[in-house]
Amino acid sequence: MKQRMRELNIKMTELSEYVKVSRPTLYKYIESYESGDFSSLPEHILKLFKLMENPDVTKEQVVTFTISSFSETDANDSREKIRRYLANPSSSARKIDFIANLVESDCLDDLIPYLNDCISILSKEKIDDDGTYQVARLLLMKSQLSRNLPLKGDELEEAKKLAEELNVH
Template sequence: MTRATLRLRLRELDIKIIDLTRIFGISRPTVYKMIENYERGELTEVRMECISLFNYITQNKYVTVNQVQIYVAENILTRRQTKREPRFDSINKEAFIKILLDCNHFDCLLGYFLSCYKLLEKDNLNSDEKKFLEPLKKLYHSLGHDIKK
């Protein structure tokens, strides 16, 4: 199923917007905005817990309303009650990881980034390793950041 079927799935499961406002603790207009952004694929504008639930609803063809309620209780409400910190320190990081999992646009870069990570962990780099890191340094510089190596 695609993201565009979220509204249809919510209707099929008889999950109302008011139910989502209670689950997420946000207003109705905000829920509508989250749904619209999710359906458009603008995941950086959607809260991670919303993405998680919306994916569960749209990607599990045979999910029932009872299973959704269990999912909410186990994955959203429990996290809130135990006040667990989010796994990642920014919404952008979480959204990017989600995008990496859902598409292959950045697959060609992953090997390079993994190699860069290993080199950045080293104390001393030889000239070949420094040359290998140059494209990453240029990218950082173009974004107004610096790499210390």
């Protein structure tokens, strides 16, 4: 890690300021990482070191990652979580495209409360019958899409009418 920091031209004092730990603590983290003792490292430090190991990562990317991951704002703030996700080079491009589409269009706004409820339900360890009923349509649609099943009966015509009503093309 120390060698990689030299390659990236990142000084120990600079990195310790970014990650908001003392230099001795950062040295300890680096020693733990280099010895393979990952369990003693905070998760955000481990992610940073793994990112830094990537030979294609630049100093600018490391700085951006540390600033976004180690900012003093509340990590529970939804906007902060989104900002961090977007700044992370390993984030899913598909999710980023989807987020951008949600921001730029309002055609799916009516679905957002339902999808948020579904995410809450599906995140539970055990889903009761009411929860299953709530997410059933989403799960069935996901299954049909993943298996690339054709539309049934008049579904295409109904969808065309709905799209015209919504002015979606």
